[in-house]
Amino acid sequence: MKSINLLTAIGMGALALTGCAKKSEPVKQPNIIFIMSDDHSYQTISAYSDKLIKTPNIDRIASGGVIFQNSFVGNSICGPSRATLLTGKHTHINGQINNRVTFDGSQETFPKLLQQAGYQTALVGKWHLRSNPTGFDYWNILPGQGEYYNPHFIEMGQKKRFEGYVTNLTTDFALDWLNGRDKTKPFCLLLHNKAPHRTWMPDTADLKLFADRQFELPDNFFDEYEGRQAAKEQKLSIRESDMDLVYDLKMADKEKEIVTPRPGLANGQRNRLKAMNPAQRKAWDAHYDPIIKDFKDRKLKGKELDEWKYQRYMHDYLGCIKSVDDNVGRVLDYLKANGLDENTIVVYTSDQGFYMGEHGWFDKRFMYEESFRTPLVMKLPKGYNKRGAVKQLVQNIDYAPTFLDLAGVKIPESVQGVSLKPLLKEGKVEKWRDALYYHYYEFPNEHMVKKHYGVRTDRYKLIHFYHDIDTWELFDLEKDPQEMHNLINDKAYAEVKTNLMKKLKELQVQYNDTDRSKY
Ligand code: SGN
Ligand code: CA
Numbered sequence: 001m002k003s004i005n006l007l008t009a010i011g012m013g014a015l016a017l018t019g020c021a022k023k024s025e026p027v028k029q030p031n032i033i034f035i036m037s038d039d040h041s042y043q044t045i046s047a048y049s050d051k052l053i054k055t056p057n058i059d060r061i062a063s064g065g066v067i068f069q070n071s072f073v074g075n076s077i078c079g080p081s082r083a084t085l086l087t088g089k090h091t092h093i094n095g096q097i098n099n100r101v102t103f104d105g106s107q108e109t110f111p112k113l114l115q116q117a118g119y120q121t122a123l124v125g126k127w128h129l130r131s132n133p134t135g136f137d138y139w140n141i142l143p144g145q146g147e148y149y150n151p152h153f154i155e156m157g158q159k160k161r162f163e164g165y166v167t168n169l170t171t172d173f174a175l176d177w178l179n180g181r182d183k184t185k186p187f188c189l190l191l192h193n194k195a196p197h198r199t200w201m202p203d204t205a206d207l208k209l210f211a212d213r214q215f216e217l218p219d220n221f222f223d224e225y226e227g228r229q230a231a232k233e234q235k236l237s238i239r240e241s242d243m244d245l246v247y248d249l250k251m252a253d254k255e256k257e258i259v260t261p262r263p264g265l266a267n268g269q270r271n272r273l274k275a276m277n278p279a280q281r282k283a284w285d286a287h288y289d290p291i292i293k294d295f296k297d298r299k300l301k302g303k304e305l306d307e308w309k310y311q312r313y314m315h316d317y318l319g320c321i322k323s324v325d326d327n328v329g330r331v332l333d334y335l336k337a338n339g340l341d342e343n344t345i346v347v348y349t350s351d352q353g354f355y356m357g358e359h360g361w362f363d364k365r366f367m368y369e370e371s372f373r374t375p376l377v378m379k380l381p382k383g384y385n386k387r388g389a390v391k392q393l394v395q396n397i398d399y400a401p402t403f404l405d406l407a408g409v410k411i412p413e414s415v416q417g418v419s420l421k422p423l424l425k426e427g428k429v430e431k432w433r434d435a436l437y438y439h440y441y442e443f444p445n446e447h448m449v450k451k452h453y454g455v456r457t458d459r460y461k462l463i464h465f466y467h468d469i470d471t472w473e474l475f476d477l478e479k480d481p482q483e484m485h486n487l488i489n490d491k492a493y494a495e496v497k498t499n500l501m502k503k504l505k506e507l508q509v510q511y512n513d514t515d516r517s518k519y
Pocket of ligand 1: 038039077078079099128145197198199363364446447
């Protein structure tokens with residue numbers, strides 16, 4: 001075995017380069033594996049907190065490098081986040097302000113620049129940008145949101161259905177590409193999971209994993225949104241029919257006695273079950289049928305029903321994470337077995353954060369912490385010796401310039417993010433940004449989160465909700481990390497407010513977001 005590994009290693013240009021490098025020197029043109037899941041909250045990664053689940057493989061990435069404690073997105077929703085990843089620009093600049101518009105694939109992106117610098121580039125899994133991917137030597141994407149069971153993939157324009165579970169299949173395709181790639185060139189692989197996106201359908205192997213766990217409700221699960229009008233008027237509540245019993249929580253009883261307000265949704269979930277093969281369906285029903293029966297017998301109401309919904313949600317969401325983590329393990333094992341361990345940076349992140357019942361919610365979109373933040377861990381290649389927590393404020397506009405910088409490619413002037421490279425080496429970083437900018441646009445639409453923009457510093461956050469309302473919110477994150485007390489009219493915070501207003505204006509000028517007439 002050893003000699004085969006050695007032969008493979010010798011065949012690899014990038015590794016050959018490192019072979020000549022001195023011990024502590026960074027690898028020239030490291031390989032890049034960027035794993036991004038869809039809607040994976042930092043609350044459900046044990047490198048951040050093991051209160052809800054253990055994710056040993058994602059944690060392996062963190063322990064081989066760094067864990068960003070203050071990592072954020074610029075617009076907490078899928079398409080916008082992905083366009084920002086590719087361009088290093090906020091969404092009002094790259095045009096992808098919401099999920100409804102089509103990404104302009106003719107613009108400059110980091111995969112295109114890496115290709116020009118000699119990298120092979122590939123994209124596998126969720127894409128959700130409507131136009132065909134550009135800048136990739138190979139792509140194999142899910143159409144739209146993709147399906148969990150027996151999904152279609154579109155491989156370089158050819159649509160085909162595959163039998164199996166989406167997270168396993170996505171990783172299979174990624175590893176197949178790695179195996180077949182031109183081993184004389186460095187590579188950049190984007191592996192984008194569908195999971196754990198709604199409707200949170202775990203693999204049959206993982207259905208029962210959390211069945212016996214009773215999760216504690218978040219302290220602010222029964223939030224009444226005092227002083228926060230936009231929070232009151234959203235439609236992403238677990239406690240309301242926004243979280244549908246049949247669609248989201250799988251109570252698709254055969255008798256069709258459980259009727260929910262949006263029959264279209266229920267039908268959607270029933271159709272998903274019909275698309276399963278007999279073995280998948282058998283395992284599925286063996287798990288859910290007794291839960292459905294018990295649910296019908298108990299006739300829950302009020303807070304008991306709310307709490308039951310929360311438990312069901314957690315069980316299914318966390319079941320999806322288990323498969324994501326297992327598949328991250330497969331990628332790490334592959335790198336190790338193929339001698340790619342030392343010259344590859346492995347990044348794990350999500351397209352945004354997600355609510356695990358905080359404020360009573362699921363979904364994302366708001367600039368409140370749970371969805372504004374996103375997990376970010378990196379296993380670092382040789383020569384990047386920083387380990388443990390990174391505290392600086394970082395944002396998804398920074399990914400593209402970071403990868404370009406690591407590859408030794410000049411970062412275009414028009415890129416709005418900054419390279420994180422200085423944070424990946426030991427030693428003090430003297431100057432760093434002191435505030436982040438955020439802007440969300442998808443209103444009115446599903447979940448009814450109002451348009452808003454805002455600024456966050458280490459300690460404070462200021463948000464302006466606009467369009468059909470005009471409200472401001474100010475939070476002291478040190479005293480009120482759950483963002484329950486809007487201090488906008490609190491005299492004691494008058495000076496803080498003035499400074500934040502000023503900072504917000506500066507950021508809008510810096511990022512060229514002063515003209516809101518077009519939104
Ligand atoms: C779908 C979901 C929403 C979700 C959006 C955006 N509904 O519309 O709950 O907010 O995607 O998610 S579903 O009925 O289709 O599941 S995103 O991550 O793709 O931006
Ligand atoms: Ca998402």
